[in-house]
Amino acid sequence: MYSLWYLVAVVALLARTLDAANIIPISERCVTAVYTALNYISFVGEPTAGLWQTTCQNRLKVTSIYAASEVYCREDEILAGFTRLNNLCCDTANIELLSKHSVADNLTDERLRQMKIVDFQEVLRGELLDFPVLLSPTYYDRTFRTVVSTTQTSAS
Numbered sequence: 001m002y003s004l005w006y007l008v009a010v011v012a013l014l015a016r017t018l019d020a021a022n023i024i025p026i027s028e029r030c031v032t033a034v035y036t037a038l039n040y041i042s043f044v045g046e047p048t049a050g051l052w053q054t055t056c057q058n059r060l061k062v063t064s065i066y067a068a069s070e071v072y073c074r075e076d077e078i079l080a081g082f083t084r085l086n087n088l089c090c091d092t093a094n095i096e097l098l099s100k101h102s103v104a105d106n107l108t109d110e111r112l113r114q115m116k117i118v119d120f121q122e123v124l125r126g127e128l129l130d131f132p133v134l135l136s137p138t139y140y141d142r143t144f145r146t147v148v149s150t151t152q153t154s155a156s
């Protein structure tokens, strides 16, 4: 019993330490890069402000997050990344991430093909978009490299 609780405590402590060090496991970096990149773009709809509020609940932003993840992330990265994002929404903002299912109408292959592709700094600061967008490959790559370089490497 003692050893079990000891293990639980160590794991909990470790998890918090990893969080504090801002270590993002490799499998979670793709989706993290996607929603980080989309933090530079504002969308109409509720809510319009608040980093986590919009990331988790703004329909157009969430649709854009799912869209770029479909295009740039592998299946396992999508699973790991959205598990992380959902946990962040719950833990940080006490809200749930809009489900993929709830925005599925705008994520069909055809809709993805028709989505406006945006480059880094193409959308002006303060401009509010009233449609979901797809990150350009260079915008995604650029943010991915930033996410990797500002975090440390971990094995998972």
Ligand SMILES: *[C@@H]1O[C@H](CO)[C@@H](O)[C@H](O)[C@H]1NC(C)=O
Binding pocket: 059, 063, 102, 103, 104, 105, 106, 130, 131, 132
């Ligand atoms: C799909 O996108 C349009 C805007 O382009 C939006 O008005 C509509 O609510 C979205 N539908 C869903 C199910 O999110």
